[in-house]
Amino acid sequence: MFTTQQPLPEEYLNLSEEEMDRRIRKVKEELGSRLIILGHHYQRDEVVRYADYRGDSLRLSQLAAQADAEYIVFCGVHFMAETADILTVPEQKVILPDLEAGCPMADMADIEDVERCWEQISAQYNEEFVPVTYVNSSAEVKAFCGRHGGLTCTSSNAMKILKTLFSQGKHILFLPDEHLGRNSAMHLGLEDKDMFLWHREEWEMELPEAAPKIILWDGYCGVHQRFTPAHVDYVRSKYPGVTVIVHPECSHAVVEKADLDGSTDFIIRQITGAPEGSIWAVGTEINLVSRLAKENPDKKVFSLNENTCLCVMMSRISQPHLLWALENLQKGNVVNQITVKPEIAKDAIVALDRMLEMSK
Incomplete structure (x- = not known):
């Protein structure tokens, strides 16, 4: 399911950007409707410009499932390509240009640790717990939730899903991002006393006697961890009238100080629709922030943290890797195909379908 990336042939490392651009566009033209390229918002410009669709991970996977393309080249990270493979038909092949483009947050929820946590919760409490996993998780964890x-x-x-479950009197195990879970719960009026943080690296965890409303997994996004309350204070002092907007993967202390928090699409919509001359400090990945600044020249848009907050794993997808994968497809050689075992995909789809039903 996940093999090691083979070394990129030397010739691809020595090509000029112009030559790579020419060859990528040539392959795209030759393969035509047999190929679609998906580009996540956090991809660098040199890659995302070739994308037929640009978006967040789930939306891109859904677009792949709606397409008739034989080859789906996902410029993102491993869990995203897994989701695309889960949602597409067997005849479609999902390719990740660099197999080492993983997601540290998704990796923080190891399936064996999750199962051990669930066993302890089930043994200790009579209340009904529901496992909820952020789509930024492995196929195995999605399948666990489905089962x-x-x-x-x-x-x-x-937030809508948590609200629905709480209204049904259910308790929640939230994976793998502590901050999205905490921020969503606190927006719904929960307090610290209603939550418990499960430390994944501690083998002997002692759960509270009374069942908390939500148990949070202690995973996090390394990019969004780099934004701090001090950054918010600094930009407010330097840019009077600034609007601070952050992703809910930021810590609650940052979200509390920000003016707005929401998904990547929410951030894009807010800035795109903002008045001319407005000032925005954005707490999310730098490639997206830089692109928003370029696409909104009538506004001042900059990163909340002046030190570049780059998703290193996302940046592993480079022009040379993309060209190499495409030229192999051109020759009929499928490289770096991401495949999810049918039994895992079956349970993972159940979890995804339940989300779509509850989100209506």
């Missing part, structure tokens, strides 16, 4: 009456969520619908 145990749970579902997935996105940063756009997490």
Whole structure:
């Protein structure tokens, strides 16, 4: 399911940007409707410009499932390509240009640790717990949620899903991002006393006697962890009238100080629709922030943290890797195909479908 990236042939490392551009466009033209390229918002410009669709991970996977293309080249990270493979038909092949483009946050929820946590929760409490995993998780964790009456969520619908489950009197195990879970719950009026943080690296965890409303997994996004309350204070002092907008993967202390928080699409919509001359400090990945600044020249748009907050894993997808994958497809050689075992895909789809149903 996940093999090691083979070394990129030397010839691809020595090509000029112009030559790579010419050859990528040539392959795209020759393969035509047999190929679609998906580009996540966090991709660098040199890659995302070739994307037929640009968006967040779930939306791109859904677009792949609606397409008739034989080859789906996903310029993102591993869990995203897994989701695309889960949602597409067997005849479609999902390719990740660099197999080492993973997601540290998704990797923080190891399936064995999740199962151990669930066993302890089930043994200690009579209350009904529902596992909810952020789509930024492995196929195995999605499948676990599907098997145990749970579902997935996105940063756009997490609050709605939590609200629905709480209204049904249910308790929640939220994976793998502590901050999205905490921020969503606190927006709904929950307090610290209603939550418990499960430390994944501690083998002997002692759960509270009374069942908390939500158990949070202690995973996080390394990019969004780099924004701090001090950054918010600094930009407010330097730019009077600034609007601070952050992603809910930021810590609650940052979200509390910000003016707005929401998903990547929410951030894009807010800035794109903002008045001319407005000032925006944005707490999310730098490639997206830089692109928003370029696409909104009538506004001042900059990163909340002046030190570049780059998703290193996302940046592993480069022009040379993309060209190499495409030229192999051109020759009929499928490289770096991402495949999810049918039994895992079956349960993962259940979790995804439950989310879509609850999000209506």
